[in-house]
Amino acid sequence: MTPRRPTAPRPLFLLIPGLIAIAFLVIPMIGLLAEAPWGSFGAILTSQVALEALRISMVTSIAATVIAIFIGTPLAWLLAREILPGTRILRAMVIVPLLLPPVVSGVILLTAFGRRGLVGQWLSSGLGIQLPFTTAGVIVAETFVAMPFLIITMEGAFRSLDGRFEDAASTLGASQWTIFRRITLPMVGPSLVAGAVLCWARALGEFGATITFAGNFPGVTQSMPLAVYQALETDRSTAIALSLVMLTVCVVVLVALRGRYLRPTTS
């Protein structure tokens, strides 16, 4: 922590709206804490519904992140190096799922992978694979919505990379694979972690695409956000307890990433 400069100006026209903004963001979280059912918290969190939802959320969000790392990182590199024709259009297409309402993403996924969908009818009749209403369907929905976070983070990292190191390795006879593995990847390591965590957090919070594409069934497709929504129909305190778990997870992730997000960035 560097001490604040004694002469740092603090103009009221920035200070007051800024304080309003922080109150607006923080008060709802305090509200959640205030209404939390602390007495029955343990019982709620160890209930079958909560444990199953937590398991589904963890399995699917981690799987979605791993898939995003393995196919999203190479795409980010291709975009950064502008190797594919029409890179600008491709980049726009990658960002589309970021801007779409998640429920629309769910509809899009149904038209593609539903059992009468473009690819889905072929998957279902040819290979007997059914994605809607399965845990795999939840992973598909989460990957679709969350992977762009990893791709744009990684593309930025690949772009800002100093190409001279790769060039030097190349002139010294290193193969393409060695260069990527030994030079490129280590240099973008911190970005990969940040991108993966962002992607994972988005997958963890996924609701609209999941319920539209994969449905809602406890133990199969009901992730934490779906469980929160359903609990709201019957038992508000359960919904609040589950929400608190999600909030805790987000805070833990932020603290783990403090090096990158809690300090002012210069780049």
Place this chain on the structure above:
Amino acid sequence: MRIPRLLAAAVVSVAVTLAGSPLANAAAPAAFIEPSGTITISAASSLTDVLPVIAAAFTKRFPKVTVKFNFAGSSTLVEQLNAGAPVDVLATASELVMAKAVGAGSVTAPIPFAKNTMAIAMPTGNPANISALTDLAKPGVFVAVCDVAVPCGAAARDLFKNTNITVTPVTRELDVRMVLGKVIADEVDAGIVYVTDVKWAGSNITSVTIPGALNVITSYPVATAKATSNPVAAKAFVQYLRYSFSAQGILRAYGFMKP
């Protein structure tokens, strides 16, 4: 659906008399106040199509009133209302859920205004050859139902119990229109929905009727919110919905049964 004004007014005034306590009415007949302003109606998903039509008839009768709608699963509506949502009238698809709003002190004196019953909806072409409830228990049949927290889900559960079958659905949707949507999109082989949904979906689906002895009948209650800022118009709408010939006629046309 034009109804002579005098007749409609007569129906409403009779209704007001019926609803009020006889003693109070004997003492001093309430002066008629013309309803005006805006009312917001929170209504169950299964009323999505019929209520706007009734509201159009209502605003023809009472032109100074503007009606707004908030459609969702009944339980969500009660949750919203109990949390202080600015709603004037609540119409749910179950008396059990309405009782929660009464218990929380959010509404007063609900009255039933319609009844509904269940049916099996299938995609056109009926891919799994469903012809009776027992077909839903067969392995490999994709069935969508509502979650038991919402009235259509509780009804589906009772339906399976009455038929003595165990059905493992692939999804528990949070309102009946989401079940119908999955059927129309041909993502499931069958869904348990209301007969009114079957009527509304028309040729987009095929359906199987359920024998009366096994079927579940749900009652739709309506009530004014205690915190309403427009009690005159809210009460007028509740009375109109329950007692007017035009509202009840529209309900019948959409497949609802008399309360």
